[in-house]
Amino acid sequence: MNKFTLATVALATFLTSFGPGVPGTTLKPDADNAGLKLPSGFGALVAAEGLGHARHLTVTPEGDLYVKVEGTRNKGNTIWYLQDSNGDGKIDKKTGFFKYDGTGIEVKGNYLYASSNTDVYRFKLNDKHQVIDTNKAEKIVTGLINRHQHEAKAFTLDNDGNLYVNIGAYSNSCQIKDRTKGSLGMQPCPILDSAGGIWQFKADKANQTYGDGERYATGLRNVVGLDWNTQLNQLFVMQHGRDQLHDLFPDMYDEKQSAELPAECMYALHKGSDCGWPYIYYDQFQHKKILAPEYGGDGKKTGGDHIQDPAAAYPGHMAPNAILFYTGTMFPEKYRNGAFIAFHGSWNRAPEPQKGYFVVFQPFRDGKPAGDWEIFAEGFAGPGEIKSPGQAQHRPCGLAQGPDGSLYVSDDVKGTVYRIIYNK
Template sequence: MKNRFNFVLAATALAGSVLFAACNSNSKKSSADNTAATADTLAKAGSGLTLPSGFSANVLAKNLGGTRHIAVSPQGDIFVKLGKTKDGKGILVLHENNGKAEVKNSFGDFGGTGIYIKSGYLYASSDEGVFRYKLNDKNEVIDQSKPETVVKGLISRNEHEAKAIVLDDAGNLYVNIGAYSNSCQVKDREKGSMGQPGCPILDSAGGIWQFKADKLNQTYKDGVRYATGLRNVVGLDWNKQNNQLFVMQHGRDALHDIFPDMFTTKESANLPAECMYAIKKGDNAGWPYIYFNQDINKKILSPEYGGDGKKDGDPTNKYISPAAAYPAHLAPDGLLFYTGDQFPEKYKNGAFIAFHGSWNRAPEPQAGYFVVFQPFKNGKADGKWEVFADGFSGSAENTAKGNAVRRPCGLAQGPDGSLYVTDDSKGTIYKISYKK
């Protein structure tokens, strides 16, 4: 089937941002139907965001720094991970009162991305490891100066270094270790350079590693390579409906730049898909040997490994297929399965995805900078995705040029069922709520 998408001007006074309307890989709706469905649901929000009717967004805090992932305690305290330390601290604790959130305190001498509350601990990641802090019965950190080291020594080579994390209900910790490469070439991102045989990067990166959540000072030898063939994952979450890990992969770049005789600039802008994968232990998603072409719903052999843009990349079906696919280069940085009761029933157990936005679609317009909703049914992606929150970039012109004012990154569900969204450009925290 063919995946189609158009640029649509959302008719709002506050944000005339360009919306990507598209079908995922298992949808057969026309692009016109998809566009209408998206545009008809958008309503103005005082925060500058556009949202479906009945929803509102409140700006809780601004200018916090590069806010990455976020966790909200049952008591409503907001823990925010900073990509880089601010005033020497990498974790902020905010308390919400009367529609605003003030910084209560900050701690942790490391930047990074991951943060998660589980079983009486706050877990947080740097680019090289994972730490945890013991919580009291109010889910407050007992001793902010003494984190325990859960995992250390993870590879970080200044490319795809973010260590996103999630925990399951069986005492396991899952850590993304992104590949320090675009497509495992002998010379990274160099025109005509072919892929390294066997891609040695996959020994220590390019996948999800599983560790014990309660064991300290673990290294690679203590963990398990849970899944491989994943170029880089920043958004991941545990789907409680089917007790399974789901991840969002950042697809490879530069098809035209590296192989200009095989791919046009337009093809390079529109391929490959950003993919959602449902992961089981031992799965292989195929990077760097294949990529997923969402237009024809097919795994294609990468040109670095003998492909020509058309060759079947998986004739023996040894690589898993995406659970859902999205337009290229939109950078999915946050994934959250919604389990609350505040939002309408259609959202229950579905997935919210924060797309950070593209930088590499030129000369085509850039795109993304929004939060989308992916419907689920019985633990599987079901039906077309839709834009849920847009306007982060500030304008349609900002979106097209890639000059977004704000870029959504982290997602969390509050105890009342509200949705929290971080922005790692200006350090804004949004709270999205629904009222009938």
């Protein structure tokens, strides 16, 4: 090996010891790990803050971030483009554009995709994955139903040119009178014709409507977290389970049961999947699909023999807002191809304490959840017991993997973006 080759190898080794950014700048966690409690060997830093209601986020191959913001329609800037010019992990350049509320955002190929509450758009990117013209958004899907309940159009894309969009049910449990004590369920539930499932569209065809897409999966009340598993070539989603069992049917459920049921469920979907909403729910204690009280259930009767079983189940009402399959090499081997899940936190567990407000890790083996899930990052909400979600200082919402294998977590209370790293 000549001197030139040795020098080249040495330089390459030097450069790869740092994350994206300026060589020679070591990425260090904040002294307090950004207020988070993490497993041994991990650290965290605040990459950005003050972004507003930061929902989902995506990272470019260059290590830049796009963050989707909700609730700033009158002020503009519902997408932030963030750059770290000196490689210290802290965002020092911020550009805002786009004018529509919503939650979804993803870089795929040469495009940035983003959703409003009724549509999905895309922007053309240059060779550095920067938006070429922020005023030129191509509308890919239009006219999706929005009745101001579960309206966020979260989405993901596969590697075959398909776009998968959540269209949440504009109802809690498809009652004749929504969220009304004792009201029975509509049979069949008419909401499922246009909502309560995942719709598949082409990622490169403009102005598609319901008629251009197809219902890929049904019986899903609301999905805010979804990800395409490239190892399995399969769509995985996290469902928000139904609310208010005690409030609506107090003769069948006490307050504690209502706080804990039903499970928040992970589903491994295929074309034609039926996950059962509103007719059944999954009871994580009985490990059974239970007939919903609106449809003749009493908390014990099982139902839905033809309904797909969840891949995994988690405590009720913790609001899983993102799922990410980890494919990086920064974290230890145990995390490879497993799933991180961001639980936004509950609002309706009173008089029990609220739960969630953390990121968990779900191990996978042979393409399936294997073993118990574990809390990976907590402390977002701040110290003390949370009695109402308004007490939470931060609430995790979105997840993204950096090109160096670090994990980004967004917060939609104060608009903080956390970056979690592993120090070997």
